[in-house]
Every structure is written in C-alpha cells, then in structure tokens.
Amino acid sequence: MSDPDTGRRAKRTPPVDPRLLRYASASRGFFVAVAAIAVGQTAVIVAFSWLLTSAIVGAVNGMPVADLAPTLGLLALVVGLRAVLLWAREGVAARAAARVEAQLRDNLVTAVGELGPEWLGRHNSAQLAVTAGRGLSALEAYFGRYLPQLVQTIIATPVILLVMWWQDWISGLIVLVTLPLIPIFMVLIGLATRSVQQRQWRTLHHLAARFADTVQGLSTLKVFGRQHRAAASISSVTERYRGETMKVLRVSFLSGFALEFLASISVAIVAVSIGFRLLDGSIALMVGLFVLLLAPEAYLPVRQVGVQFHAAAEGVAATDDVFAVLDAARRRAAEPGVDGPGSRRAPALGTSVVGALGESTGSGSDATLTPDQSTGSGPETTLTPGQSTGSGRRGGVLTLEGVQVRRGDRLLSPVDLVARPGDVVLVEGPSGSGKSSALAALRGAATFEGRATYGHRDLRALAPSDWLAWAGQRPGLVSGRVRDNVALGDDSLEPAVVARALALACADDLDPDLELGVQGAGLSGGQAQRVAVARAFARHLAGRAPVIALDEPSSALDAATETRLWASVRALADAGAAVVLVSHRVSARDIADTVVRLEPAGVPA
Structure with a gap:
C-alpha cells in the first residue's frame, strides 16, 4: 500500500x-x-x-x-x-x-x-x-x-x-x-x-x-x-x-x-x-x-x-x-488542537454530546415526533409533546464562517451559515459550486479553511459521529436486511425507531426484514436513497445526532414522494433538529428557514 x-x-x-x-x-x-x-x-x-x-x-x-x-x-x-x-x-x-x-x-x-x-x-x-x-x-x-x-x-x-x-x-x-x-x-x-x-x-x-x-x-x-x-x-x-x-x-x-x-x-x-x-x-x-x-x-x-x-x-x-x-x-x-488519540470525541464516556456541547438556544420545541403508523405520510406526521424518544433534545448551534473547502490546489467558494435547533438551512447552487463539499467538511471528509463550530467547539476537534447524522448522494448500502442497513451495526437501536425512521423517509412500504444483496441489490434507486435517508433519521431519533445533513435526498424521488419527504424533514426540525439540506429542487424552499446560495469559484491556494 x-x-x-x-x-x-x-x-x-x-x-x-x-x-x-x-x-x-x-x-x-x-x-x-x-x-x-x-x-x-x-x-x-x-x-x-x-x-x-x-x-x-x-x-x-x-x-x-x-x-x-x-x-x-x-x-x-x-x-x-x-x-x-x-x-x-x-x-x-x-x-x-x-x-x-x-x-x-x-x-x-x-x-x-x-x-x-x-x-x-x-x-x-x-x-x-x-x-x-x-x-x-x-x-x-x-x-x-x-x-x-x-x-x-x-x-x-x-x-x-x-x-x-x-x-x-x-x-x-x-x-x-x-x-x-x-x-x-x-x-x-x-x-x-x-x-x-x-x-x-x-x-x-x-x-x-x-x-x-x-x-x-x-x-x-x-x-x-x-x-x-x-x-x-x-x-x-x-x-x-x-x-x-x-x-x-x-x-x-x-x-x-x-x-x-x-x-x-x-x-x-x-x-x-x-x-x-x-x-x-x-x-x-x-x-x-x-x-x-x-x-x-x-x-x-x-x-x-x-x-x-x-x-x-x-x-x-x-x-x-x-x-x-x-x-x-x-x-x-500530536498536531496542535488535537490532544491525543480519541480526543476528537470530546464528551466523556456516557455523556450526551448534546449535554456536553449544546446550548438551549434557537427555535424549535421540546416535542418529539410521532408519524402516523398507518401511512407514514408527511402531511399526517404530527408532534406529540412528552414522548421520550430522545429526538427532542436540544442541540448546539452549527456555525460556518468563511469556510472554504480545499480541492487540490484551489479553494472553493466560502460558505457562511448558521443552523440552530429547529432550523432547516437549504444550501443551493449550480453544479460545482461546492454544496456537497461543504457537507464533506462537516463530516471530516475534506480539509477547509475558515471557522466551523458546533456548540462553540471547533469541528476539527470533534468526531462527526458524535453530533451529525448524514445521508449522501450514494446510498452506501450493504448486503443484509433493510433494518440492518438503517441501524448500521447499532444493536441498541430499537425496532420501533427503525420503523419510525423508515416511515419518515417514505420507505414504510419496505419490509424491514427484506434481505438485500451486495451494495443493496434488490432495491430501486429511489428505494435505496430512502433507506439511506432513514439511516440518518434513525440516528437522530435515537438521540445520537442533533444535526441532520442531507445531500440531494430527493434526487431519485417522484414529486409526490418528495413532498412527503420534505414534510418529514420539516417535522424533524420542528421537533428540535438542526437540518442542513443540499438540494437543487425548487420545492425544497417551501420548508427552508434559511437559503444559502453558492456560486462556482476557484481561488489558487
């Protein structure tokens, strides 16, 4: 190697x-x-x-x-x-x-x-x-x-x-x-x-x-x-x-x-x-x-x-x-800002990342999400205060200030956004403007310049798995059951949370016990995409990720299903999630609290 x-x-x-x-x-x-x-x-x-x-x-x-x-x-x-x-x-x-x-x-x-x-x-x-x-x-x-x-x-x-x-x-x-x-x-x-x-x-x-x-x-x-x-x-x-x-x-x-x-x-x-x-x-x-x-x-x-x-x-x-x-x-x-192996997981063992990093600011309620069990459709998704699912926990504020992702010898357009609990921040722009790269910076998959914090902590010093639920353009499914792809090895994830996540992702028509082949063979492109979105939703519903980042989650969906998905995303935000949504669909503006527009740019490093 x-x-x-x-x-x-x-x-x-x-x-x-x-x-x-x-x-x-x-x-x-x-x-x-x-x-x-x-x-x-x-x-x-x-x-x-x-x-x-x-x-x-x-x-x-x-x-x-x-x-x-x-x-x-x-x-x-x-x-x-x-x-x-x-x-x-x-x-x-x-x-x-x-x-x-x-x-x-x-x-x-x-x-x-x-x-x-x-x-x-x-x-x-x-x-x-x-x-x-x-x-x-x-x-x-x-x-x-x-x-x-x-x-x-x-x-x-x-x-x-x-x-x-x-x-x-x-x-x-x-x-x-x-x-x-x-x-x-x-x-x-x-x-x-x-x-x-x-x-x-x-x-x-x-x-x-x-x-x-x-x-x-x-x-x-x-x-x-x-x-x-x-x-x-x-x-x-x-x-x-x-x-x-x-x-x-x-x-x-x-x-x-x-x-x-x-x-x-x-x-x-x-x-x-x-x-x-x-x-x-x-x-x-x-x-x-x-x-x-x-x-x-x-x-x-x-x-x-x-x-x-x-x-x-x-x-x-x-x-x-x-x-x-x-x-x-x-x-x-040994690099400056990193204290040692494992230091990227800032909260102590057994401490919620929300409790360790979060702050009770921003919009949204303490209610939790309860989708209609019969249809799981967006319009019928309701908020029921008092249910203890963990999704109602209040997270910290995600802030990007002048964040420029490095791609080879150039820097992409700077990104500025603030995502508070209860917000849906829509990132849009033409192809090549750096929308997906911005999400890559959030999950630690790209180096960047500028200031990026969550709960006043530098993202470079945090493990993305401690605060972020992410679904990308490629579903990344593996062989096994649908429920295993949603849980992704998390044995503590309850079946009810898996079912709820599938319903919110408009994939409630899929049998959680359906066996998939290599790379999710057995599902259509739209179904695979919805299972990937359900994986991110499940992580948030389990209280492990206050922030949800979605990269073109409706690119393979029809208009009706897309409408249901946007309703679910809006409901999750209203229940306390901070959502960063990348989409080229105009319909995404209907659920957005903030729209961040990016334009292509290349600055020599």
Whole structure:
C-alpha cells in the first residue's frame, strides 16, 4: 500500500521493528516467555550432546549396560524435555500471534477512525482490507517461526560457541571465523527477498483494488460493453502476481540452499580438524565427539533464522503497512488542537454530546415526533409533546464562517451559515459550486479553511459521529436486511425507531426484514436513497445526532414522494433538529428557514 504520508520504506527496519512493542503490548510478554524457553532449549541441547557423548564413549570403552542405564535414562528425559519445550514454544507463539493480530487489527480500525474520512478518501479501502485481513493473518508465521527462532539464535549461538571454546578452543575458533559468513549471506539474500516480497505485496494490493473497482462498476462496464477489457486487465494483474510469487519462492529456495551449503562446509571443517587431532592423540574422544555434536547446533539457529525469514516476509510487509497507518494517526494526534488519540470525541464516556456541547438556544420545541403508523405520510406526521424518544433534545448551534473547502490546489467558494435547533438551512447552487463539499467538511471528509463550530467547539476537534447524522448522494448500502442497513451495526437501536425512521423517509412500504444483496441489490434507486435517508433519521431519533445533513435526498424521488419527504424533514426540525439540506429542487424552499446560495469559484491556494 503506497502511503504518501509516511515514506515508510525510505530505510530498512531492524529484524524486530520497535513499533511492534509500542502498538502491540501483547508482544512484550511473548518475548519474555520465548526467551525463557530459549534458555531451557539451549541447556537441553548442551545436556543432550554431553549425555549422548558419554553414552557413546562408555559403550566404546566397554562399559556394562547397567552402568550406562542412568546415562541413557537421563538422555531419554532430556529428549522428552526438548520435545516439551518445543511444544511450549509453538503454543506460546500461536497464542501471541492471535493476540497481536487482534490487537493490531483493533488499533488499525481505531487509527482509521481517528484519521477520519478525509484520510480514508485518499487511500484505497480494498488495500486496507487486504492488510487488515490476509496481511495480519500472515503474522502467524512471523510470530510462530521467525521471532522464536531469532530469540533462540541470540541466546543459543553464543552459549554453544562458549561451551565449544571451553572444551576445544581450536573448534571454537573455526566456528567463530566461519559463523559470520552465514549472517553476511543472510543480509544479502534478505535484501533480495525483501525487494521481491514487497513487489509481490504491492501487486496483491493492486489486484485487490482493481477487482473491487471492477465489481463496483460492473453494471456500467456491461452497459458500455467493456466488461471483457476489465476481465483482461484483472487477468493481467493476476498473472503478474503469480510471477512475483514464483520469484519469491525461487529466491527462498536458492537462499535456503546457500545457507545449508555454508553451514555444511563449516561443520565439515570442524569435523576434519577433530578427526586429524584424534588420530595424533592431541584431543580426547570424549571432548572431540562432544564438540562435534555441538558444531551443527551452533550453526542451526542462524541458518533457521534465514529460512524462517522467508516464511514471515508477507507478515513483515503487512506490519509495515499497519505501522504506517498507526504512525499517521500518532502524528495526527500530536498536531496542535488535537490532544491525543480519541480526543476528537470530546464528551466523556456516557455523556450526551448534546449535554456536553449544546446550548438551549434557537427555535424549535421540546416535542418529539410521532408519524402516523398507518401511512407514514408527511402531511399526517404530527408532534406529540412528552414522548421520550430522545429526538427532542436540544442541540448546539452549527456555525460556518468563511469556510472554504480545499480541492487540490484551489479553494472553493466560502460558505457562511448558521443552523440552530429547529432550523432547516437549504444550501443551493449550480453544479460545482461546492454544496456537497461543504457537507464533506462537516463530516471530516475534506480539509477547509475558515471557522466551523458546533456548540462553540471547533469541528476539527470533534468526531462527526458524535453530533451529525448524514445521508449522501450514494446510498452506501450493504448486503443484509433493510433494518440492518438503517441501524448500521447499532444493536441498541430499537425496532420501533427503525420503523419510525423508515416511515419518515417514505420507505414504510419496505419490509424491514427484506434481505438485500451486495451494495443493496434488490432495491430501486429511489428505494435505496430512502433507506439511506432513514439511516440518518434513525440516528437522530435515537438521540445520537442533533444535526441532520442531507445531500440531494430527493434526487431519485417522484414529486409526490418528495413532498412527503420534505414534510418529514420539516417535522424533524420542528421537533428540535438542526437540518442542513443540499438540494437543487425548487420545492425544497417551501420548508427552508434559511437559503444559502453558492456560486462556482476557484481561488489558487
């Protein structure tokens, strides 16, 4: 995933990225546990070599079986202990991988939320999905194989080398001289592996993005007869991904062969040296055999680190992408006016945003909305004071003063408006004047200059989800029931609120339990639009959003349905909502308290 905000691949990361300890606290305990197991495994390796040497030398010297029995018993115990430690390491690694994967995925989702819609709009959601899905799943190999082997190498190799030097300094010197050759080749091979792995990972991102875009625009492609060209393009990217994967495998096999060859040559040198000295009697059989058994164990951890690096390369590439997002969120939190992660949610937990930010000013009543249950039509919508639906809460005042949305290298026309509880503020103007961009600024999806506040708090320091209910020109529906699309994952939303929202949005003819396909397939354009409007209404009725922003909510509706919808919007405003309405329909003026007219403009930044 290309991230212009970070330049994350400008330098190589160390074998263990320190950001892993920062962003995944579960990894700290993992390293402690794996280090303790590695110490035990090292002790078992030395003990196994010593006991096996003792048994062999004893047998060569004609020691009775009864005298060898204790040594053989201890040898069997050590073998069993080595298997238990290996099992423990696998179990610890698997559990740590699962915890870290979940932790990083949660942090990634939180970071994307803190970065906001504007940042998300500059990045491909399919690529983020691949990173959060398959990429983080690849951490199992990273934690289960690479990191435990790396810790084992750091602990076992120096200890085994010291034991060999203590027993036979000549063999220790040979290992000390030849051992660095393996890391040198590992670095060279690792550079090549990392390069091809990153190309493979980027190609996978490209494939995911291309496939998602093609599926989303498939109906348009079919209308223009271009679906075959899109399929050919996907096939081309898939073939490129296959080629990159084969390159990764080719480099992995070649590097494995190179490391095995170097280790074998090095052990052979130690064996030849011991063999000659055994012939001239300058070294005892006990010492020579013990050192010879330890020699492969000195090279094995280093060799395995190189092998396991290839298995973990995809996970490493994925963590780079995750850390890039988390770093961007960390930098955003350090910006002036943002106190830290989560600070955009100004009210304390359990405190209503209306109570924390609101002020009892502006028009409107404390009444709540009760649509007629039989028809849900606008004219029959009435206000019944005293009902506790939450929609009657009084919100703060939304104020925009000289707000100019930035689009590339230009600034759009300045927007000035004030929306109080009970107001319907209509924003109108020709195409390209910045109507939708103004709403994008409200929901944090566009940068802007000027002053924008809600309840005397800067919008840049507030989470839009705490005060705004929004319905855009694209319905943004997902597969599932109609009621699930209205609730949008809010399990606490009561069925009665969902039904009321559908009625207000003139979608009461839809069965809330109707199953929809991908992107809301199964509904007409007008029906999908009304469900999206109902989603915004439901959020307001539940008391979670005092301000409602609607972007061309009647563009796909007939005149009669549009009239009913305007009546519902007016009723919601009269019940206490502050409504910002973008529409090119003249009929919208009938319900507006204020009309804000925008004209196209482009001011160089």
